[in-house]
Amino acid sequence: MLKAFSNYKALNIYALYFHIGETEKKCFIEEIPDETMVIGKYRTQLWDKQTGSFLPATPGLGMHVEIKDPDTKIILSRQYGSDGRFTFTSHTPGEHQICLHSNSTKMALFAGGKLRVHLDIQVGEHTNNYPEIAAKDKLTELQLRARQLLDQVEQIQKEQNYQRYREERFRMTSESTNQRVLWWSIAQTLILIVTGIWQMKHLKSFFEAKKLV
Amino acid sequence: ILFVQVFWAHLLCGWAFGSELTFELPDNAKQCFYEDITVGTKCTLEFQVVTGGHYDVDCRLEDADGTVLYKEMKKQYDSFTFTAAKNGTYKFCFSNEFSTFTHKTVYFDFQVGEDPPLFPNENRVTALTQMESACVSIHEALKSVIDYQTHFRLREGQGRSRAEDLNTRVAFWSIGEAFILLVVSISQVVLLRSFFSDRKTTTTRVGS
Numbered sequence: 571m572l573k574a575f576s577n578y579k580a581l582n583i584y585a586l587y588f589h590i591g592e593t594e595k596k597c598f599i600e601e602i603p604d605e606t607m608v609i610g611k612y613r614t615q616l617w618d619k620q621t622g623s624f625l626p627a628t629p630g631l632g633m634h635v636e637i638k639d640p641d642t643k644i645i646l647s648r649q650y651g652s653d654g655r656f657t658f659t660s661h662t663p664g665e666h667q668i669c670l671h672s673n674s675t676k677m678a679l680f681a682g683g684k685l686r687v688h689l690d691i692q693v694g695e696h697t698n699n700y701p702e703i704a705a706k707d708k709l710t711e712l713q714l715r716a717r718q719l720l721d722q723v724e725q726i727q728k729e730q731n732y733q734r735y736r737e738e739r740f741r742m743t744s745e746s747t748n749q750r751v752l753w754w755s756i757a758q759t760l761i762l763i764v765t766g767i768w769q770m771k772h773l774k775s776f777f778e779a780k781k782l783v
Numbered sequence: 784i785l786f787v788q789v790f791w792a793h794l795l796c797g798w799a800f801g802s803e804l805t806f807e808l809p810d811n812a813k814q815c816f817y818e819d820i821t822v823g824t825k826c827t828l829e830f831q832v833v834t835g836g837h838y839d840v841d842c843r844l845e846d847a848d849g850t851v852l853y854k855e856m857k858k859q860y861d862s863f864t865f866t867a868a869k870n871g872t873y874k875f876c877f878s879n880e881f882s883t884f885t886h887k888t889v890y891f892d893f894q895v896g897e898d899p900p901l902f903p904n905e906n907r908v909t910a911l912t913q914m915e916s917a918c919v920s921i922h923e924a925l926k927s928v929i930d931y932q933t934h935f936r937l938r939e940g941q942g943r944s945r946a947e948d949l950n951t952r953v954a955f956w957s958i959g960e961a962f963i964l965l966v967v968s969i970s971q972v973v974l975l976r977s978f979f980s981d982r983k984t985t986t987t988r989v990g991s
Contacts, residue, residue, distance in 0.1 A: 762964060
C-alpha cells in the first residue's frame, strides 16, 4: 500500500508545466525562512515535429539547475538528467532563486527548440512524507495527525520569525529615508542661502570694481 | 504499464495538487503555464505581483478549447475560482507586454481539486473519531493561517520594495539637486560677469 502511495505521489509531478526555449533560463523565487527544506522535482518532454506531440523524456536531454541564496551565493549548481529531483535547505532567510536551463544542443536538431518542463516545488512542511514518517517512527493514525499539525505550527513560527526580521529591515529603510530627507533638505537650504549670499557679495564687489555703482 | 498509469490518473481525479510559484517576468514578455484538469474539479487561481513598476500584470485563463474563462488587464492581485467544465489542458498566461522596461516578479497559486488526505486509503465516507475530526479542522485552519501569512509576506515585500526604491531615489535626487544648485549659481555669476566684462566694443562713445 505504501508503494502504491509512493507511485501515486510520483504522478503528482506531472501537474503544472510550461515551455522553455533552447538556451532560455527560467528562474523561480522562493522566499523562505531559514532551516527550511525545499524539494523540487521536474520532468521534461521533447517536442517531436514528426508526430506533432511531446515525446516522453529522452536521455541525454539534461537540465542545469542553479540555486542562489539571498546573498547571491550559489548553493547548488548541478546538471540533472531529463527527470530530476533537487533538494536544499536554507541557512539564511530570504529570497532564494532557483534557475533552470536546458544544456542540450541537440534540441535544435530534433525539436525546433521547444521543451516542455513539468515542475513541482514543495517547501517546508509540504516536503514531509508522512507515510514514511509513520513507518519509521511507528506512529498511530492519531500520532501522525498530531505530527502533521506540529510541523505546520513549526512552519508558522519560522515564518513569523522571518517576518519580524523583515519588518526590522523595512523599519531601518524607512528611518534611513527619513534621515536622508531631513539632512539633505537642511543641506540644500544652506547651500541655497550660502550661494545666494556669495552671489550678491561677489556681484557687488564686481560692480564696485567696475565703477558701475 | 500504460493501463496502470491510466488507472492512477483516474484515481487522481478525486484529489489533485496545487502549485505555488514565484517567477520573473521580463519586460515585453509573456509566460504561460498549462495543466491537465479533469471535468468537475474545483480550481482556484490566485496571483499577486510582488515587485516591479506599477505592480500590475495582465492575466488570462483559457480552458481546453481556448474559451477565455478569465481575462484582466493590469491587475495587481486577484483570485478566480472555477469548476472545470471540460477535460483537457487549461492554460493561464501572465503578460508584461505593456511594459517597456520594468521586470516584474509574479506570484501565483493554482489549486486544482483538494489536497490529498493524510491516509491514502481514506475517502470522504470514512468515519472519523472526534479526535481525528478535530485534527482535520485544526489542519484546515492552520492551512489558512499559512495562506494568510503568504499573502502578508507578499504585501510586505511590495511595501518594502517601494520603501527601498524611495530611499535610493531620495539619495540620488538630493545629491543631484545640490550639485545642480551649485553649478547653476556659479554659472549665473559667470554669465553675468561676462555681460559686463571689457570687450573691444565700445560701452559708450556716442557722438564725438
